Amino acid sequence: MAYIVTPDHLSAIAGINTPLMPPLAEWINKICPTYEIDSPQEYAHFLAQACHETDHFKTLREYASGRAYEDRADLGNTRPGDGVRFRGRGIFQTTGRANYLQLGIKRGHRDMFINTPELLEQPEFAVWSACEYWRTRGLNDTANHPDSDLLKKKYKGELIDVSPVEFISITINGGYNGMDERKKNYAAAKRVLT
Structure with missing residues (x-):
């Protein structure tokens, strides 16, 4: 049986109530x-990040x-205005022309988010894009x-020890x-969901 996330869960994690919570839930x-994000532990991590972003x-x-983000070639922003056009959107704040393009390819419509970047502001695509990134x-x-x-993570060219949430x-x-x-969001999500 799938775990169900409610608007009340989101409100308890965030400490406030917002109009976005029902459609996001x-x-x-x-x-x-x-x-396969379906256990309370997975949701706690996923929602903690979404809450911050x-x-x-x-x-x-x-x-x-x-x-x-203008001229950020590492994000695929190679044209004037790309930084503004492809700024962070969705619950994980997808950023950059290259990332928007990849999402369109995954949806089967190459230029879907290039032509209409605002689609990532719709709850369906906001959640879907984060799930793609997560997977x-x-x-x-x-x-x-x-x-x-403690897990090993490469950061700024060095291998460091970090916790799962880090x-x-x-x-x-x-x-x-x-x-x-x-x-803090992760601790709240764990209290609420587990």
């Missing part, structure tokens, strides 16, 4: 199990303009490690941005 329940489930679009990075395996485990946070964000809040 609906799509989380429809999409996450198809990506969406400012406590308040937005599916990055607040910043995206200008900082391609093998994060279920990490989520199922005991919290006390490993997942660095994988999703590329660094330690918001790490304390991500850990």
